[in-house]
Amino acid sequence: MSAVNISLIITTYNRPDALTAVVDACFAQSDLGYEIIIADDGSGHNTRQAVAALQARAPLPLRHVWQEDKGFRAARARNLGTLAAKGNYIVFLDGDCVPQRNFISQHKKLAQRGHLVSGSRVLLSEAATRRTLDQHLDLQRLSLGEKLRWRIGGDLNKVVQLLMTLPDWLRTSKRFTWRRIKSCNMGVWRADLELVNGFDESFLGWGHEDADLVMRLYNAGVMRKDGAFATEVFHLWHRENARDQARSNRALVLQRAAERCTWAVRGLREQQEPAALAAGQIVP
Template identity: 35%
Template sequence: MTVSLIISTYNWPEALELVLLSVMKQSIAPDQVIIADDGSGLRTANLIKSFKGRLPVEHVWHEDNGFQKTLILNKALKICTSDYIIEIDGDIILHKHFIKDHLAAAQKGYFVQGSRAMIGEQLTKKALGSKRLNFNFLTRGMTTRFNAIRFPLLSFLFKTDPCSSHNVKGCNLAFWLDDYVRINGYFNGFTGWGWEDYEFAERLINSGVKKKRLKWAAVGFHIFHPLSSRANFKPNERIYKETVENKMWRRSPGFREVAFYKSA
């Protein structure tokens, strides 16, 4: 089984650098790293270039036209060469066994939600300055200390509803490429932040793919940042509710409607 790591980013190269440095520290390396870049400037492009030769990294970019995360993810997946996808945001520092844990949990017929621990604002400032990569539940400045525990042998103790799309977060999510293509990927009709992850998960579930939740495994450490604009929260929620009410498992425009994209 091969694995591609998809990293969405927008104009925060300082955070993306820490993420990529943490990818280099993985106990099991990804076969492919794709940066899904939602319109960042040259500083991000130059940072990504500096990692070529150190990581199997490819850069997929489009012009900045507001928050278009679903569109850039679909473009990034067009160049994916692996069977299995792990999706993270460009502000998630990975535990050194992050990919190892995800691969251990990979199972046909399931998508997997990993664990997210929150780094507090003051610790974030220090980490960005010092390029710190190592965090755990004892680290001062963690705001969700419980989620920072890695103890995969006890992960089975935490149960979740396998048919619920609630609390699905694309910042730490894994799925099979075949499942992604079958449901036509993310829906490009979303504008701005909100509900795109829930809606994607709902269609996976409606297509017969169940949710698996990892706790104390596949830990990602989320770098603090101010909340994104919620201006389109309600319109995006209506899209999600439409998918739920009509038990939709495929929507357009999505993955199929995006032309094949050549990486930068």
């Protein structure tokens, strides 16, 4: 089996304080043998400045891929990030999800040919998120007592997953399920993404483009592993995105599941066209 060479793709949009907290946690990983691509869905100058400051002190390769702001286009941003990546295994992380120190090493351990890993998250309250960003708290250094106090005080929605790690067994699902599909924390082989043409950019607005990817991978024979009790990230609070298209997007996923669809209508292959790539800028 070939070595696991990880490219971490972090999506972001106009939230440089959260992005900085996330990338700082990435710089503190126990395993620094990977690269970071910031997949930017049209952020402004403040984010570009924040990324430049991070690049200046990065202990590993860090690149910035940007596209014009034309509304919620996270699927396209992730595809552009994938095309810019050099690794054979892609880990997707959102720019408001702070990883624990063993995040990369755990994803590397769970990586298995013919499988994707659907990671897990712990939600922070609005108050805890504000403290974290304003005081530059290092969530990776929270003690056992602090984690328990945050949970009791309602600042974390769960805590047991932060206190123990389960081994890599009984994680594989034999059927497609909607449970815990989160592109904010997901690991998948690049070859498998290419097999199904990546994320489908034809989905409009927020919602279920990640479920569509997992469903198409499942139809193509790629099984899913549950990353709970191994890959937890701290999800910083934010107001929910508009979900006007969520119901119709879910219906589309169900239709494609019934049709055993595997190929994205508009995905990686379309972005490889010269004109399309020109619209996505790799910022030095």
